[in-house]
Each structure stands twice: as C-alpha cells, then as structure tokens.
Amino acid sequence: MSEPQKKDIFIGIDLGSTTTKAVILDDGGEILGRGITNSRSNYDVACRIAREEAFIRARFSLAENAMRADPLLSGLESTFIRRLEDSFKLHQYRGELEHLREALQAAAGNARHFAYQADFRNILNEIVDRMVETAPALFEPGASRKSDFFRDLAGAEYMQLAEAMADPKGINFETIVGAYDSAILTVENTSDEESFKSHIGAALELLLENGSGETAEQSAHLRAAIETARNYNLNELVTVGTGYGRQRLPFPKEWIRSEILCHGLGAHAMFPDTATVLDIGGQDTKAIQVDDKGIVTSFQMNDRCAAGCGRYLGYIADEMNLGLHELGPLAQRSTHRVKINSTCTVFAGAELRDRLGMGQRREDILAGLHRAIMLRAMSLLARSGGVKDEFTFTGGVANNPAAVDALVDLVEQNYGARKLNISPDSIYTGALGGALFAMRDYQGAQA
Amino acid sequence: MRPALKTLVDRVTFLYEDLDFTAVKEWKERTGGKAVGYMPIYVPREIIHAAGMLPVGVLGGGEGLEIIRGDAYFQSYICHIPRSTVELALSGRLDCMDGMLFPSICDVIRNLSGMWNMMFPDRYVRYIDVPQNYDPEVGGSFWRREIAELRADMGRIAGREISDDDIRNSIKVYNENRAALDDLYAARSRTPWVYPIAELYLVLRAGCLLPPEEHTALIREYLELAPQESDRKDKDHSRVVIVGSFCEQPPVGLLQTLERAGCWIVGDDLILGLRWLLRDVDTEGDPITALSDAFLVHSTEAASRYEPGNAKGSQLIASVRDNDAEGVIFCAPSFCDPALLDQPMLVTALDKAGIPHTQFKFSEDTGQFAVIREQAGTFSDSIRLWSEV
C-alpha cells in the first residue's frame, strides 16, 4: 500500500443564530466540502457536527477527483458519487440509530422506570427496529427528506412510532418521548470523527453488490479511488470562526473574525465584482460595502429590534400556518399589494389577524410585508453608502422570491439598474469568508 | 351630500392627500409669489404673509407616503414626522418652498433644522427660537429681535421691504382667520353631528396650504353648507377632548375611528400652530411689538412651551368644561417627547378635577385602528355610564 496522500486545508466556521455552517478549502482556495446543522442552544455540538459533515463532503470531493483522474472511471463520477452519497447516508443513519438504541436503553435504565423497565426496554427496541427497517426509504434516490439533520429526521419518525405504541394507562407518550430527549443529547455529543471511514466501505459494497453495470475492473478502480479518499491526510492548518456565536468557539482570539468581514470576503469570492452586499438572516440584517479585493469599507446593521429580519417572516408563517418557503410564492400571486408600515415582530400577529378580519387577501398582505421588509433593508443600505454595482444578496431571505422581487424593484427605483447576484449556496457565504481568511492569514504569515 | 358641500369636501380632501403641494405650485404660478414652509407649532405667519409670500404648513407625509430614503436618517426610537419630511424633501416634493422654518417644538425638529442646512445648503433655513421667558422687557425684547430678523430675511427672499402697514394688514387677515376658526370650533362643539370630525379636520388643515384669506372664506362657506345636510342627526355619543397631536398628525382614519366608536371630539390640539394665539393681535401701534406681546400673553398652553406657575392642565380642564366634554383622550405620537412627558402632569390635573381619561399612541402612518376602536368604544361607554351615576 502506498503512503496516504496529504492535503493542507483551511476551515471556516460560521456560528449563526439559526444554523451553523462549515467550509473546507484546499490550499488553492477551492472548496472541498461544506457542512450545515441547526445551531440549537449548543454551539460546541453544532460546530462539531457541521465540521464533520464538511469533512465527509471533502472526502467525497477527493473521491470524485480521484475518479475523474482515472481514465477508466472518468465521466462516471458525478452520478456515481451521488448514489454513493445516498448509500453512505443510509449507513451513517443506521449507525446513528444504533447509537440511539444504546442511549435509549441507558435512559430506560434509570431507576425511575424500575417498575416497568423490561416492557419499556422492549418498546424502545421495537421503535428503533422499525426505524432501521424504514430507513432505506428515506434515502432512496429522489426521496424527499424534510431535513438532513439526524435530530429532525429521526425525531419525526420516533414521535410517530411513540404515539402509535404509547399506552395512556401504562407506558405513556411522555415517558417514551422523555427517553428520546435525553438519548438524542448523548448521540449528538458522541463524536464520530471517523464516520466516513467507518461507513464508506459498507456503503460502497452495497452499491456494487446491487450492481449498476460497472465492470469488475471498474469496480476495482472504484474501490481504489474510494480508498484513496478514505486515507487522505487532511492537514488542518488554520480554522477561523465567525458568526454570532463566535465568542463561544474554543479558538484563540486571532482566529475569530467578525461575520461582517467574512460576509464581505465570502461574497467577493462568489462574485468577484461585488461592491455591495445585503445579508438578511434570522436575527439581523447587514448592509456591507466591499472594495475590489473583498475588503469591507463600510457596514451597517439593524438596530436592536429584529423587525424586518428573517425571524419576522417566521412569525408570519406560523401565524398563517404556512411553511416559511411558501410565503414568497404566495406573495407573488398578489394583485393589489397592501401598504404595511410596521414590521414590528411584537405586533405582527395582531396586525395580520386584523387585516385578514377586514377581508384583505393573504397574498396582498404578504406582498406588502415583503415590501416593508425590503424598505427597512433599503434604509440600512442607504446608511452604509448605497447600492453599487454589482450587488450581492445573501442569507436565508435571499431564497425568498417575493423578497427578491421587492428588492429588485426598490433598488432599480432608487439607484437605477444594478446586477443582482444570488448564489444558491449563499448560506455558506460567512463560512467561506472565514476559510478564506484562514488561508490568507496562514499564507501571509509564511510569506 | 349636496353638490356645493361635496365640491368643498373634495377640495379639502385633495389638499390633504396631495403630497406634491400642487396647490402651492399653482398659487406660485398664478401670483408669481414665493412660498415659505414651516413645521408644526408656532411661527408668526403674519411676517411671511406681509412679504406677499405663501406660508405653507409642512406636516410630514401622513399615511400615504412610502418612506424609502427618510428612514436612513433616523433611528427607530425617533418619531415619524422627521422621516417623512426628509422623504418629501429628498423626493423633490418640497422644491417649491423658497425657505423652511423650523419652530421650537422639541430636540428632534430643532436638530432637523441643522440637518436641512447640511442636506440643502443652497436653501433658506431658519430655526425659530421662541422665548420661554414671558416678561416683555426680557423674553419680549429677545423675541422682538428674532421677529425683526425674520422680517428682514423674508423681505430678502420676497425681494421687497416689508412695511409696518404690510404687517398690520397681515395681522388683520389672520385675526379674521382666527375668528372664523373660533366660529367653526364653537359650531362643532354645539352640534358635533353637523360637522363630522373628518370634515372639520380637513377644513382646518386646508389652512396649511391656502392663503389665509381663501382659508377664511372656505371656513365661512363650510359653516353655511354643513347645516344644510338634513341627514346629519345627533347620536348617543359621549363628548371628549383629545390632546397630544399638536405636531405629528394622526391619520384622518384614526379621528374617524374615534367618532365611529362613539366619541364626539369637541376639543383638540390638532395642528396647534394654526390656533396658537388665543386672542386677536393688536392692529394699532408697532406691529412687531403687537405680535410679540400676543405671543407672550395670549399663547395657548402647549407641551413645547414652559408653563410658569402651577397652571399646568388648567387650559385643558377649561376646554373640557367649556365644551361640556365628559372625558379626555391622550392621543400622542409614539416617541413624542413633549407630548409624552407632559402627559403625566396633565393626568394629575385631570385626576384632581375628576375628569376621566384614556390614552394611546399613534404614528402618522398607523394603518390599523382596531385596537384604538375597541379602546375608544369602551371609554365612551364607560364615561356615559359614569356620568349617569
């Protein structure tokens, strides 16, 4: 066996209020892998999970590169890797289910459950058995999953099964759910740095067994390519942390960067002609001006109230009993936009009920709301120095088509034509900027 | 509604809704004269008028103006009127003003005068600092000097010297306007159902845009026409005085909401600057001294004016008594320092006098009145029950 190959990498981690993101760059500044998870209340766990996911994706990238470099496999890599990823996810999920089983049994061992312990253990085992059985369906090609986070994915299944198996007079729903709540923490706190290494082999073999036309020779090459990726020595040189929770990261101070700078640099990396960046996240809105190197020259953030941020749309969605992603398309169906002046989260519910009560249509109200949010963003943009060409929009709200429409409209009205950039990966902007800072810092120190 | 009244109401409604100051532009075109804007609260309009210019009350953008640029200049804890006023200016709507006067209302409007200086360096701007000392030899002497400076400035903008007779004549014109407004308010107080609050307010407000002579004629005409509407009948409403809206104005819809909720508004401090002086200004002698004395002695009680002695609230209570009102509604703009700091003192005075009161805040662009409707309805019911006991 040859020496494992080695690659120097730089990592950026963005601890946001809603999600935590990680990006891994190679020493040429190319993105190797990305990871994302819910921030929850525990930033340490969130940071670790996002990192691990980014490492897994990085190894898949390396596998894909190895395939591309192999004349026998070249051309197959993109479809194959996608299938391999699904297969890997299934194995990983099953592995985590086994962790969950152990943790549930440990929870059942609590003296509190002494009187009915044996029954309780059986129920918990049965739930996990069923989850293992139904797992493949979740990861079939083209299957839609509500979330890729284990906590959400397993949680949803577990709750359904718990409800079905609970006995109000015996082991009730609350007891079964209680076991999950404590077990999931144990599962999340168990590090699985080697997740790729422990599951990729089985995932590959399953795929090859089921056969999809690979020749024996190709299979051998595939095994070698995956083995290369598996054994790659990913040499982490510098990790930079950013985002709202950055102070909580166990990093030395010089490796912590403000998310403003990271967003600026990240947006510049995605769209090199960016001059102005607008980021609307869950808790805050930022307007940033950058120079031609991605250096921030001016910025403004919303004041202490979260009016007009992503969280506000969340309240509205809850109030209307809609999914967050449904708001934009519904607003786009509006024909008579209602004028809304307040984007105060405190009054959002009351105002909405009032307007609906007056017979105003949901889509017209929503159109007004999206415009109101963008008017607030416009004032921050004006404070930071206006909207220059090109203009890059990032953050969760950038995925909302009605918000984008309203923004385009207002920008054009006030500043004239501007090229607007929105990346499907915009959620990783801050983490990417962080990783780029890590690389710049390291390379600067070497020079 | 008969056609003549409809025409009148349509006209004042247009004046209210038109954010482009079309009436001002038309007046300038027709007469070749100039226009000088002023923010709410007192400025001696007689001086502007005496120069042959049109004094124009600028009361923000109300509910109809979308704020795109104005918010960039103000933090969230500052009231709404400066945002919409900046919006009006940045969108070119105030280009028809040949000058802007910023009276002493509060720190926000005061600072806005300096902002204007920097944002529009080539336009005439003046901060009108009224005296808070009412001794004719002390505050009066200062104020006479300020009026004299204003007179010189207005003369310069108009391109002509302002004579004493010019000012005396303008004093007469405004005395007549004051008399007409007094008649309007007296009529409203006697039979509020004949003069619905929205009409009353819009007729009053037209005084911000029309030359005073025209405004006086309009009020007189309205006083003729409104009683001819035979379908205007008394209702089982309570009678209230509202206070707090002297600067930033509530939307007309809010006033209508109060009326529909069962409150006849028989006293108010809406657009107080138009009704600042409580008596006629002397038309004899030195006109500057006459204007100054009128301010020192016959100014209305207002939150932006220092109240010497212990009379705080006495005018409000008198207004309640004189108008046979049963309660007071505090209706102040959010973040309005003078109104909101005054309120606890007025509350103390009302409590001592046994006058019931309630309160809410608004912003000029408040779009939703459901909560206010509920509150005003409950208040109206409660004071009627209370007064029956």
Added chain:
Amino acid sequence: MTRPVDADKDRSMELQKEMIAGMFDDLATAHEDGKKVVYTFVPGNLTELIRSFDLLPVLPEINALQSGMRKLSGGYITEAEKQGHSEDVCTYVKCDLGMLKKGNVGPTGKRLPEPDLLLLSYTGCFTFMKWFELLKQEYDCPVAMLHVPYQPDGKIHDHQREYIVKQMRTELIPKLEQVSGKKYDEDRLKEMLAKSAKAEDDLVHVLESAKNRPSPIDAYFGGVYYIGPMFTAFRGSDQGLEYYRLLREEVDARVAAGLGPVTPDGTMTKEKFRLVVEGPPNWTSFREFWKMFYEEDAVVVASSYTKVGGLYDRGFRHDPARPLESLADYCLGCYTNLGLPSRVELLEEYVKEYEADGFMINSVKSCNSFSAGQLLILRQIEERTGIPGGFIESDLVDPRYFSAANIKNRIESYLQMLEQKRGAGVGA
C-alpha cells in the same frame, strides 16, 4: 493589552472620590446645617453663581448616571413607568422620578435634601424643561427658569447674550437672593470665576494631551472622570483647582514616561486604534462597554460628550472681567446647544487634530438632543475625513437597552474593518 492595576492608582482619582463623597455628605445634612439647596442641570450650569450665595447645587443627571453605574436605574425606571411615564421617553427623567418615589436616597446611600429652588437652566435640551415641570409638581418650592437660546449657526449673537444676562438679573439673582437670604456679591463671583478659568486651562491641557502617541488618557471613558468636578459642583472652588492641578501633573508624568491610559484593568500598553467618539456613554454597563474598547487596544482620543458642560478646548473661559456675560456665553456654547453643522465641524476637526483612525457614534435612545441627526453626522464625517464611521446604539441608564453581544459585535467588526483597511493586505 493592559498591565495590572495596582501600579496605576492615581492620586487625582482618590481625590475626586473624596470630593464627591464629601459633597454628598454635605448634602445629606444640608438642611440640618441650615444650608439651602438648588437643583439644576449640567449643561449651562451656573455653579459659581449658586455657590456665591452659599447654596449647594444638586444635579439630578449626575444622580441618574450614578444610579445607572450602581445598577439601581432599572428599578427606578420601572417605578416611573408604573406611575404612568411612557417607555418612549428619556430614562434620566424616569430614573430621577423613580428614585424620588423610592425615598430619594443618593448614590452614597444617604438621603438627598429636597430642593429650595429649582434652577431650570434650559440649555440644549427640551426635556430639561419637562423634567423640572415634573419636579415642580413634586416639590413646593420656587422655580427659576433660564432660557438659553439655541445656536443654529454656532455663533453667539449679542441679543442672545443680553437676553440671558437680563434673565439672570431679573429672574435668577432675585430668586437666589430670596432663597439664600443673601445679597448678590459680584466680587465673590469674580473670585470664583478666576479660579474656574485656571482650572479650565488645566482641563484643556489634560484633554489635549491625547494628541500624544500613545495618548496618556482615554478622552471618553476616562474623560468622563476628568470632566466630573468641572461639570458639577466644583467649578470655581479651591478643591476643583487642586484637582485639576494634580491631574495635569499626573498626565504630564504619563506623557514623559510614554504611558498609555489607565483603565479599570490597568494601563493600556498598546495603542492600536485612535478613535473620536460622539454621544454619551452607557452608564449601566460602563465598565463592560469600556472594556470592549481597551481589549481591542482602542483608545478614544477625543469625544463630544466631554464638551456637554462647555467647549473649553475651543477657547472659552469664564471671565471675572465679564462675570454674567461670560456665564451667558458659557451656557450658549455648550455642545448640545450647537446646531448640527457646528457639531460636524467640531468632530471633523477632532478627527484631524487628534490624528484619529476611526470615528464612532454611540447613539442613545434617551437623548434626542444628541441622537436626532447622528446618522447624517456619521455620513458627513465619513465624507469629510475619508474615515469610515461606526454606529452603535444603547441608552444612558436603561439596562434593557444595552445588548452587550450586539454592541461588542459591532465594535469588533468595526475595528477589524479599520485594521483590514489599514493593513490593506497585511496577511492578504
């Protein structure tokens, strides 16, 4: 970067503590000792005139800020809001009224005496007027109103000065005579004004020491201590004179030794950023707020807040040759009594004279006199100096309006941006 605190205890700091404690002791027993008390405000305060009648000044703003630093303001504000005061308005006022409702116990734990006169010197702030109207309802005592006209163009006009002097002669002095039972003694006033002018020279020397590199003082967080005696009850007194003489010596010694400013965590050993700050500080988290700056090696070299009680560094001095006239000029020239264009000019000059790297505004919710227009000031300073501005929002004494994480985030982001711009490639 700082070094331990013990080595850096300044004698002037100790002296100031003694002076303030002594002042509150005097106040606690004022009425028993047969002394009369005048409540008044910091901007445009007439300390020498009050003291020339042997009256003791009480400054409600100082009580409010002290309550803020002692973490008592939150409770007082809630108390005032319970009594019907709006959440929208100035928290100094509410803190003061809440303290009154809770027994009027001052910052040193001793009860404050009720006023014998409310001297409403209404300079640069409309809320002052409402504040004393409110106090007037609480106390049965005379009020003297001193209306100080605004300075839209930053220039003092003769008729404005005359107006103030007339008010002093016809309104203020008669009331001070009446309350104190003493005749106005102009010679005594002149003596005090001469002492004021001497101490003012020393204060200016201290404030301008920040032009050195490194600056031996922090002209905002440290500055609020340096202006303390001058802006409150000690102008024109021997104690005040002694304090500023001592402070000047200490600062000169720091300059000679090349030392940076003293902070609660010791002397700053590194000066990475020189900043000009506009707006008052937050008092409820004063130390935490300061730390966010010195932790990043940022020192404030000039601030506008230290000019609310007079623009001495622009040449004004109290003048025994023109006693009442110079007091009038003093009132007129206080920072918040100046029109916005003058404020912008002053800040621009500070950025240039003090060779600042950055300009920050702390915008406080309570104080519209400061805050209304600050976003335009920010833009103007950026345009005129080419330096990007930073903007943070907090409040004077309302703990609900100090979001530490949010403010720290902005300060850090701002300083990192300055560093990145300056480095323009260090590490890039």
